[in-house]
Structures are given as structure tokens and as C-alpha cells.
Amino acid sequence: MTHDVVIAGAGPVGLFLACELRLANVSVRVLEQAADPHSPLKRLPFGRRGLWASSLDAFHRRGMLEDITMPTAAGVGFGSGAMAGGPGAPRPAGHFAGIPFDYDDIDAARWPYRLPDSPVANVSCDMAHLESVLAARADAMGVEVRRGVGVEGFEASDEGVTLRAGGETIRAGWLVGCDGARSTVRKVGGFGFVGTDPEFTGYSVLVDIADPGKLRPGRNYTPAGMYMQGQPGYIAMADFDGGAFHRTRPLTLEHVQAVLRRIAGVDVTLTALRAGTTWTDRAYQAATYRKGRVLLAGDAAHIHSPLGGQGLNLGFGDAMNLGWKLAATIRGDAPAGLLDSYERERLPVGAQVLDWSRAQVALMRPSPHARALEAILRDLIGTRDGATYFAERVWGISVRYDLGSDHPLVGRSAPDFELADGTKLGERLRSGQGLLLDFDARAPLQALATRWGDRIAYVASTAKDTLGLGAVLVRPDGVVAWVAESAPDPDQAAGALSRWFGQPG
């Protein structure tokens, strides 16, 4: 066995998962098909990605948030949406089918478990920088990343996985497919992949325009589709061709001009196609995320249109959820069923995101019915209730796993409590251990926690705002596993610890 885990794909999800596994002392090798990690499509404007609260909380909990949100040397790539615009200007905080919702309309007081000074909830960044930060962290943690070596096939048994990659045979305990939308791991592993077929081909192109004044700025719905000019020459389009063009023919200047003329309804002239890519709104999800010793995460497990920027955030959520569970399984101290809870928790979240993207497509269709619906949605999204609802969904704040408790905090991302010494809860999770936070400083809980050794950190402290709680058990992925109202019951705490961290030593 060369490694405990082989990850196929050094995209953002594969790299993040590799770091999670190393944090838990699991040996991991990443095999990446592409020899060169650089691509113009990973840089601005194509590489722009919205990162939301769910991902930013995860980076905060691993001490990476500053690196990821730091402006790049070139001075491009980043900016918190909260800072967009000047005084009095709209402050778009995200969108639904291109209809923006504004920071000033969001009522964050309705999220009692997201404390006011939580990490930033909305950052825009470029893929190139994001991947370079993740690759540097993986390297510093001793992850072996081999580029130019794609996974070609594998056989899995109850004991391990034998892979064929780059002409070599590699043995590993486990294989995780983070190899993107056309995942080889998913196909070779025979994972079911089900969903809805595309309605349009999406275009993102950088062009020179002879007569730019013929195009309207911003996002425009027309009887033939949608076009958007975000910045001069950078055009996104949706052509409702049933996805027929995507990956069937080369992208040429003549083709882009013809599609743009048809959608915009003007005879605009393009003089150069500098770069471009196409995508669709195909929305498919793996029927299962695990088959024995083979697992899927990120785009390998779910694909959908990039509308509203969800896919990457979904993938980081998969990686954060899976890493500690797989590590505990490999160490042999996982409670029964822990690894299966990965699919149980993440598959429904993925299904919701796929539906979210389908709903946006319905609203974008070139039809009077869709325009009528759009007008209603514009009204609703501009209300306090509307903006708060859309922010909750887009930013991932509404995600709550069903962990079998009625307490509304259990299953949610833990509040970033500010402890008596000024540290935040997120900082206390950087070791990747679970954490028993005891606001009552009760000796029984401390003695209890020590029985789980280094699987659990125990912190006794008051907090600036305890939300009226006595104790909170937080999983390594930052999810609340158990809470006690003012007086913690050690028996209940022991039950929760066993449920998530196995038998005490």
C-alpha cells in the first residue's frame, strides 16, 4: 500500500481534501491529469469565483482565510462584495438568475447563530490564486501532488484500491474522485449519475468589439436568450439551443459573433476572440457518493450551471465533511456509520443546489412567462424578507444537517464565539480536532473529554455571547454535534462524544 488515500484531481476540492486528510495524519497522494496547473481560464475575468460564508468559515477554521482574501501581487482578484460601490451606491451581495440582492436589504439579525463579527460572508476571488494557496498549503503539509498523471482505471476490493495512472500501478487504501465534471473515477466506478439535460449553451468570451455602443451594459434578457457585458469586451451569453453547441465544435470568432447578433438583436461586429469557453446548465448528481473504498467529492459528484456561484462552495463543503470522517475510519476509531454520514449529509445539500440552479434557468428562458416571473422576483428580492432569504440560501447559511436533534443549532455551522481570551472559536478548530466548549467550566466535562484523547480538545471559557448555552460539542468540520442548555449533563455529553468520536480510549 503506497498511501492511505489517493485523490484523483488537484483542483480546489482535491487539494482542500488532501490538506484535511494530512491534518488528521493520513498519508495522501494527489494525482492530477494536467501537467500544468496554469490556465487563462483560471485567471480574471474567466476565473472569478464567488466564495460564500460556508467556504469562508471553513478557511477561517483552518487558518487560511487571510491568505485567500489577501489581494494578489498584481492587485487583482479579490474584493469583498460588502465593500463594493461608493456611498449610497447599490451593494450587490449575490444574485438569483442575474437579479441582484443588496447588502442593505439583508437582515442578519434573523440569523441568531451567525454572530455579528463572524468572518466575511462574501468574497470574490480568482481560481488561480485560490489553487495556488491550496497547493502551497498541501505542499507545506507534506502532500505529494503528481501532475501530468491522470487516473485511467482502477479495481476496488474490501482491502483497498489498485489504480492505473501514468503507466504505473498504484495501491492505496482508499480512492477519492475529485476529478471534476467528467470524472473518470465516477465512470469507472459505475456510480449512477442522474439529472436533467441542458436547455442552453453558456458562453464566457473575451472579445474586441468594433462598435461596442451597439450593446447594452449589464445583463439583458431578450426574446432569443441572455447576454451580459460585465466589463468592456467580457461577454457572457445563454443561447437556448438545448446545449447543442457545447463541446461539439471549436469556438470561433464567426460563431460567437453570430450568436451574439442573434441574442442581442443588433449587427454588432467582433474583430477578435481573445479567449473563451462554453458551459451548460446540465444538472446531474451522483446517485451515491460512496461505493466501498471509492468516494466522490466536488464536481465529480454534482454538476450544474455556474449561475449564482455555487459549485465550488458545494465542493469545499464536501471536502470539509469528508476529510475527518475518512481519517477516523482509516485510524480505526470511527464510530459505526460515520463514513456513511458523508453521503447522508452532503447528498441532500447537493440536490438543493441543483434545484436552485434549475429554478434560475426557468427564470432565464426567453419567454414572456419567464419575464413576468422575473418582474415578480425583482419585487420580492428587494424586500427585507426577500433579500434575507436569498442571502441565506446563496451564502449557505441555511444549511443544517439532520442530526436527529430538535435543537435548532445542532447540525448547523458553529457560531464563531469570541472567548474570554479574545480568541474566536474558529481559531480553536485549526488543529482539526473536535472541540468540547464548556461555558460553565465544569470539572466533569473536562474529565470526560480527556477520555477521548487527542480526538477532542476541551476548552473551558466564557464568551462575549454564549447564546445562553452551557456547552457545545463541535465536530472537526465546524458543525455543531450537540448542545447543552445552561447545565450540561455529563451522560448526554458522553453519548454525543461516543456517537461522533467513537469509543473512549
Ligand SMILES: Cc1cc2nc3c(=O)[nH]c(=O)nc-3n(C[C@H](O)[C@H](O)[C@H](O)COP(=O)(O)OP(=O)(O)OC[C@H]3O[C@@H](n4cnc5c(N)ncnc54)[C@H](O)[C@@H]3O)c2cc1C
Ligand atoms: C464560468 C464558471 C463560473 C463559475 N463560478 C463559480 C462561482 O462563482 N462560485 C462557485 O462556487 N463555483 C463556480 N463555478 C463552479 C466551480 O468552478 C467548480 O464547481 C469547481 O471548480 C469544482 O472544483 P473541483 O475541484 O471539484 O473540480 P475541477 O475544478 O474541475 O478540478 C478537477 C481536477 O481534476 C483533474 N482531472 C480530471 N480528470 C482526471 C483524472 N482522470 N485523473 C486525475 N486528475 C483528473 C482536472 O485536470 C482538474 O484539475 C463556476 C464554473 C464555471 C465554469
